[in-house]
Amino acid sequence: MGMTMSEKILAKASGQANVKAGDIVWVKVDIAMMHDLLGPWLVDGGFQRLGGKLFDKEKVVVVSDHCTPPATVQQADILKFTRDWSRDQELPYYYEFEGPCHQVIVEHGHVRPGRLILGTDSHTCMAGGLGAFATGIGSTEMIGVLLTGETWLKVPETIKVVWDGRLPHGVYAKDMVLKTIKDLGHAGATYQTIEFSGSAISELSMDERLVLSNMAVEAGAKTGLIEPDHKVAEYLRSKGVTEEIDMISSDEDAAYSRVLYYNASELEPQVACPHEVDNVHPVSSVEGKAVDQVYLGSCTNGRISDLRIAAQILKGKKISKNIRCLVVPASQHIWMQANKEGILDILTEAGCIVNMPSCGACGGFTSGVIGAGEVVMSSSNRNFRGRMGSPKGEVYLGSPAAVAATAIEGKITDPRKYLPKEVMV
Amino acid sequence: MSFIIRGRVWTYGDNINTDIISPGQYMSLPVEKQAVHAMEAIDPSFSEKVQPGDILVAGHNFGSGSSRETAQMVLKHHRIGAIVAYSFARIFYRNSINVGLPVVEMADTSVISEGDELEINLLEGKIINHTKGTEYKGTKLPEHLIEMVKLGGLEPYLAKKLGIS
Ligand code: SF4
Numbered sequence: 001m002g003m004t005m006s007e008k009i010l011a012k013a014s015g016q017a018n019v020k021a022g023d024i025v026w027v028k029v030d031i032a033m034m035h036d037l038l039g040p041w042l043v044d045g046g047f048q049r050l051g052g053k054l055f056d057k058e059k060v061v062v063v064s065d066h067c068t069p070p071a072t073v074q075q076a077d078i079l080k081f082t083r084d085w086s087r088d089q090e091l092p093y094y095y096e097f098e099g100p101c102h103q104v105i106v107e108h109g110h111v112r113p114g115r116l117i118l119g120t121d122s123h124t125c126m127a128g129g130l131g132a133f134a135t136g137i138g139s140t141e142m143i144g145v146l147l148t149g150e151t152w153l154k155v156p157e158t159i160k161v162v163w164d165g166r167l168p169h170g171v172y173a174k175d176m177v178l179k180t181i182k183d184l185g186h187a188g189a190t191y192q193t194i195e196f197s198g199s200a201i202s203e204l205s206m207d208e209r210l211v212l213s214n215m216a217v218e219a220g221a222k223t224g225l226i227e228p229d230h231k232v233a234e235y236l237r238s239k240g241v242t243e244e245i246d247m248i249s250s251d252e253d254a255a256y257s258r259v260l261y262y263n264a265s266e267l268e269p270q271v272a273c274p275h276e277v278d279n280v281h282p283v284s285s286v287e288g289k290a291v292d293q294v295y296l297g298s299c300t301n302g303r304i305s306d307l308r309i310a311a312q313i314l315k316g317k318k319i320s321k322n323i324r325c326l327v328v329p330a331s332q333h334i335w336m337q338a339n340k341e342g343i344l345d346i347l348t349e350a351g352c353i354v355n356m357p358s359c360g361a362c363g364g365f366t367s368g369v370i371g372a373g374e375v376v377m378s379s380s381n382r383n384f385r386g387r388m389g390s391p392k393g394e395v396y397l398g399s400p401a402a403v404a405a406t407a408i409e410g411k412i413t414d415p416r417k418y419l420p421k422e423v424m425v
Numbered sequence: 426m427s428f429i430i431r432g433r434v435w436t437y438g439d440n441i442n443t444d445i446i447s448p449g450q451y452m453s454l455p456v457e458k459q460a461v462h463a464m465e466a467i468d469p470s471f472s473e474k475v476q477p478g479d480i481l482v483a484g485h486n487f488g489s490g491s492s493r494e495t496a497q498m499v500l501k502h503h504r505i506g507a508i509v510a511y512s513f514a515r516i517f518y519r520n521s522i523n524v525g526l527p528v529v530e531m532a533d534t535s536v537i538s539e540g541d542e543l544e545i546n547l548l549e550g551k552i553i554n555h556t557k558g559t560e561y562k563g564t565k566l567p568e569h570l571i572e573m574v575k576l577g578g579l580e581p582y583l584a585k586k587l588g589i590s
Contacts, residue, residue: 139494
């Protein structure tokens, strides 16, 4: 019996030739990632009580993103604690004000195929888009990882999600993942890996693949994996990675707990409605719902390709007078690239507000939280009650294109209406 | 953490996620201030009514969402005795064991009513409902975690492993 990617990575991390789903293994961690809100200020007490010595500072990455820029004195205190801690520990990799952690660790080359990455954030699974086994852990568990470099994991079963065919115009990875989550249910992949494969997945850019792996946890999954290919290798080379890249893949006779097949060419734009991510409907059934705010950003969909699509839709147009449109590029690097391409001008001229790269209002932390009775259309990944502010607010999730089209009309809108017709060849 | 827990029940439905248990906008506050807002989106009187030792009983997918351990912190602040649910989200389950908050899965939690008095045996996976005079089967604590739980959670377990007293 062959092995899945998850089994292979966990076999390597546990120093064994073979492991299978269900095994409990002690694994060595390649990257331990923490962010400001669930990092040093929560782990330091226990960490110091247990000796306060890092297992390997080259493998510890800290990103301040949730409290940046601080909106309250408490957030400023947390940020200062995080910065001081990282300096005291002489961490070579500390980032702040650069964007959400998941994007930052990808852009800085920490994420590589075959690595085992644990982070104090549930969307750590995003790193699976490059073929790393990456999952979220709590702060207490992180104390153990920081001290020993190890923890235990149960080798997960894998659900294979195959997307073949070609995505129609105006339909994106976000729509694919929302549809997948709808079908699996918000707990349908609990304790399991989702492995995305098929010709439609290979066609996706790096930016788009990360949307799929980012949202795997919204079906309860431990991680979301995509087999690395030449696009991943080229991406890593462009980020200065010179070491050999482990082009890991699942064996053909690997065992899957379930296999789902989709034809991408039949997909329409999707929207997740309040207050669960699996409450997904085609955009046509929620069209016309009035919104107060539009949010284009987050580690899910604030990348350069997302901003390009939004700019394409908003160029020469004005956003509705009834709403505000917040744009939050997913990293400083993306901000600069968008600036260079004139995208920030286009968006600002349309009436959008471009905020600095951070978690911002995505998790209800800073700049742009919503009040009671307010409705948001967001490109982020979670629409739980109270997620972006008031528990009496409502969050709808869609692709960056759907978000941009909604900004124009002030109500949820099918993005295909604003995209030039596909050039027929 | 004790292996036998006895307490009074508060019932909840499915998908009690971490944004409900520990809303993002209060996470930077000290735990006693955060705890005031625990569960308020669905149960505004939660922080006033719960008593030390009370048991939360819920449906599917308890603790879904974020990896924030502030969720466990606020529940522990209210000295919740245990959570019994049909199923838990993965990270929440793991974090709870690591910090010594007992969690038990049980096939049909709808047979338990608000106000019932439960006694849970974590090692045997046995749940006695003293109010109704019935007994249910819950999941046992996983084998490889018993020693950790016996010692009181991950931190004391690590202290032992690292030889720190
Ligand atoms: S951008 Fe949103 S989903 Fe991503 S890490 Fe920040 S809060 Fe979490």
